[in-house]
Amino acid sequence: MTGRHSDRAAATPILELEGVNKSFGAVHVLKDVSLRVFAGEVMALVGDNGAGKSTLVKTIAGLHGVDSGDIRFDGKPAHLAGPRGASELGIEVVYQDLSLCENLDIVENMFLGREKRTRAGLLDEHAMEGMAAETLASLSVRTVTSLRQPVASLSGGQRQTVAIAKAVLWNNKIVVLDEPTAALGVAQTEQVLALVRRLAERGLGVLLISHNISDVLAVADRISVLYLGRRAAELQASATSQQHVIHLMTTGQHLVASTMENRS
Known part of the structure; x- marks a missing residue:
């Protein structure tokens, strides 16, 4: 099941934020923000600089507590007690x-801090390599020629692929991707966007943060637009346009319907 064709009316979001507020001193950064991420979909979070995207991501990652509002995971109240607490729930964030670690190879990076060991306490290289290969294969990744390549030798797209595979290795339910196509070439961007869709097709909920609206419209099911700390709109990606999304990002207001460029 993919998010593009599924009915959300009766579904329970994997992750739901409702009326979330966050301030730093006198600066009110998030103002009654609500957000829902469902299994099998790509939800894009967009907004201009200063809109509150980074703070919202860090809240989901457990780095910032909320001042008020509710957070639910699988329909149950959740307290994100630090990054470990978020990870234990099933939330993994891939930052920009x-x-x-460039001096380590792909397998070593994917298991960094979570190494598998034999009964004798030695690193179980065979098990880790097998799990890494299985994860990459399940995502239809064909751009990595050797699991023992040092990360320093990989292209930007390959590095992004390894980081995403690392995020899904541990059976997480939500993957948050922070600007995954930034600084990538055209071909590498296409590879990463295809991987983003495959995450949703596997049944994960994907929260995509991006400034590139063309990329967002290419892969997202829904788009949440932040403007000065508030949610300006939540849109169906298939029923909006780049012009409309950019207008919302810069003004917080919908375009007049007659000026919208509807997408098929």
């Missing part, structure tokens, strides 16, 4: 810097 990817957090990969």
Whole structure:
């Protein structure tokens, strides 16, 4: 099941934020923000600089607590007690810097801090390599020629692929992708966007943060637009246009219907 064709009316979101507020001193960064992410869909989060995207992502990642509002995971109240708490629930965030160690190979990066060991306490290289290969194969990744390549030798697209595969290795339910196509070439961007869709096709909920509206419209099911800390709109990607999304990002207001460019 993919998000593009599924009926959300009776479904329970994997992740739901309702009326979330967050301030830093006198600065009210998030103002009654609500967001829902369903299994098998790509929800895009867009907004201009200062809209509150980074703060919202860090809230979902457990880095920031909320001042007020509700967070639910699989329909149950959730308290995101730090990054470990978010990870234990099933939320994994792939930040723009990817957090990969260039001197380690692909397998070592995918299991960094979560290494598998034999009964004798030694690293179980065979098991880790097998799990890494299985994960990449399940995502139809064909751009990596060797699991033992040092990350330093990989292209930007390959590094993004490794970071995403690392995020889904542990059976997470939500993957948050922070600007996954930033600084990538055209071919590498297409590969990463195809991988984003495959995550949703596997039944994961994907929260995509991006400034590239063309990329968003290419892969997203729904789009949530933030403007100065508030949710300006939630849109069906198939029923909006780049012009409309950009207008919402910069003004917080819908375009007059007659000026919209409807997408088929």
